Amino acid sequence: MSDEGRLIAGRYRVTEHVGRGGMGTVWRAEDEVLGRQVALKRLHTQPHLPDDELATLYERTRREARSAARITHPNVIVVHDVVDDGGLPCIVMEYVPSPTLSELLEDGRTIGPAEAARIGLGMVAALRAAHGAGVLHRDVKPGNVLLGGGERVVLTDFGIAMTAGASTLTKTGEMVGSIDYMAAERVRGLKPGTASDLWALGATLYQAVEGRPPFRRDTAVETAYAIAVDPPEPMKRAGPLETLIEALLSKEPDDRPSADQTEQALRDARSGGSTGVPPPATGARSPADRKPVGRNDVPPDPDPGVHRASSAMHVPPAPPAPTRATAGRGRRRSRKRLIVASAAVTVTAAATAGALYATSHRSADAPDVQKSHHATSPSSAASPVPQGFHPVRERKLGVSFPVPDGWKARVRTAEQITYIDPSELVEITIRTVAPAGTNPVSHFADKETNTKANYSVYRRLRMQQTTFRDQPAAVWEYTFQGRERGFRAVELGFGREGGREYDISVSAPEAKWDSYRPLFDKVRDGFLPTGS
Structure with a gap:
């Protein structure tokens, strides 16, 4: 019996078969609540598997949804929902009408x-x-x-x-x-x-x-x-x-x-x-090489x-x-x-x-802030100064980091320093917060409230908890509208509760974001708390 026309989870009307693999079948469906096309991947029944392996398959399906849902990016498929259909999990995703x-x-x-x-x-x-x-x-x-x-x-x-x-x-x-x-x-x-x-x-x-x-x-x-x-x-x-x-x-x-x-x-x-x-x-190379x-x-x-x-x-x-x-x-x-x-x-x-x-279907710049694979202390993890940059040490903030040649300092206080490029449109800002809270996500959530109040157009791209150099961290990426143009920004905050939190931020015109996105990585990788 065809599944076309069937209603799943009380809102998703199956309209067309898209693809089938060993794990599941993908359908195009109509979300009757929001009136949009979605892709729905439904796990196959596996009668030959014992109950424990079936449970593992179902959990993997749910984890697929959770994994993808953690990522907010235009180059990653958007997961809308996970629903149950006759005891089988289904992932509801963005429908992308395109070939692979x-x-x-x-x-x-x-x-x-x-x-x-x-x-x-x-x-x-x-x-x-x-x-x-x-x-x-x-x-x-x-x-x-x-x-x-x-x-x-x-x-x-x-x-x-x-x-x-x-x-x-x-x-x-x-x-x-x-x-x-x-x-x-x-x-x-x-x-x-x-x-x-x-x-x-x-x-x-x-x-x-x-x-x-x-x-x-x-x-x-x-x-x-x-x-x-x-x-x-x-x-x-x-x-x-x-x-x-x-x-x-x-x-x-x-x-x-x-x-x-x-x-x-x-x-x-x-x-x-x-x-x-x-x-x-x-040829062969030693680990030191x-x-x-x-x-x-x-x-x-x-x-x-x-x-x-x-x-x-x-x-x-x-x-x-x-x-x-x-x-x-x-x-x-x-x-x-x-x-x-x-x-x-x-x-x-x-x-x-x-x-x-192998599920075949047609339905499917964030900062590269990732968790450290090694137990490294902040004092030992900074990268060498990139070409075209020079190191600066801000003694009041107790930090050092690389800055592009030709940039000038502005807004220097005991808690913040901003460097701007010659066009005065691109900024690097370093802030310190003491004492640090339980996690920088909470700090960024508070800052987001102020950002929304200051700009008529604001859009969050992502805000998520992570770790940086083995410390609690958060990354926040967003866009906002300035007086004459749109801007995009990315911020990394890290630090342990009760100690000092360090925030690293880069903002630039959204139209030129691809050109300035690597700047954030260079500043982040070269950042070094030095003590006051």
Whole structure:
């Protein structure tokens, strides 16, 4: 019996079948309360699964909704509601009438580097927003990229996203995701981080310009082995994107460019210029030699114990003591057996998970404030001063931070300092609050009330709790209307209750926000409390 015309949760009238995957079916529906089109993803019945696994599937569906709902960004699918339909959870999402990038690339079709860079910019913006909310996507691929009207790019299907603070929903050793876009560290059984999503972005860009995934082989096991040890097939059509894609596909997460570097490289490539991204290292490098890309931006592993299979299960028996002539060959064979055995376990779980999660449908700049992966103190976490900036130390505030050359100080008080650019339209403001409250979110909520009173047009883009350098933090992003133009601002506040809270803010004309958005990251990363 067709579901078309059926009313779900008393308000969503099913109108058209959109897509079907292993986990669920997506319908277009009419929200009869608000009179708008929505996409409704309904979980399939799974009669062959025991009750505990069914409960896990249902909880994953709810977590998909919660993960996506934490992210407010035009490049991320909007989740409106989660409802129950005959005991099955349904996610109600924004309806985006558009093809997926996968559909655009069917049968080995390709797109040009400039168009790939445009799509990549939308994807990296979505990932920045997700990572800023403490969410790893873990299944970035062409099938989860919607190409909407007005050049809109939307990242969707957070069905296997991992959220900070969530308990595990996978068994030890289980990997989830699509093997063609799974990062090398995940194939090796290690835990993913934000760099793993950037790997998947690189694999997606590779397919967009070359017509195939970079490591696809005849079997999933061979693909996993190639991901772990082989270089990607040489590119012929990538043009200015080649160096960036190679860097994103580096085997070591620390060797990949950060989201900021990726975004700038994509902008350069879209305009036809050099990306300026250094090629990945080809030889062995010691940990001390590796560049600390994104060290302070990686959220903590929210699902400890999920991603690493027991290595003892895969290590082959120790070979006899090698002769000098056979030592090299023996090490290589042993390493290959180890990787292939590990890959076999990985792709077996991935194949099972893929059947559950491959939901195909057409329905689906935030600050890169993310949780630290390492226990670092504020005094040790500042980045070097970027080129074109100079350090300033504000003794009354007890802080130092980088400021662009040529900018001037204004509004200096015991609690605040503002620097402005030569046009007097762009501002960096640092404030201190003592004693700090329980969480900067409360402080920002109070400030928002005053902001609304001061500006006739105000729109909150997001306000959310996070951590920064292992301290309670909040990020607030909004737009407001000045006398002659619209502005956009982003603020980060962090500090422990009873101590001192530090607020870092950047505002700029909304029309030029893309140009000034990286400024916030440079000030934030170079910020250092020095004491009064």
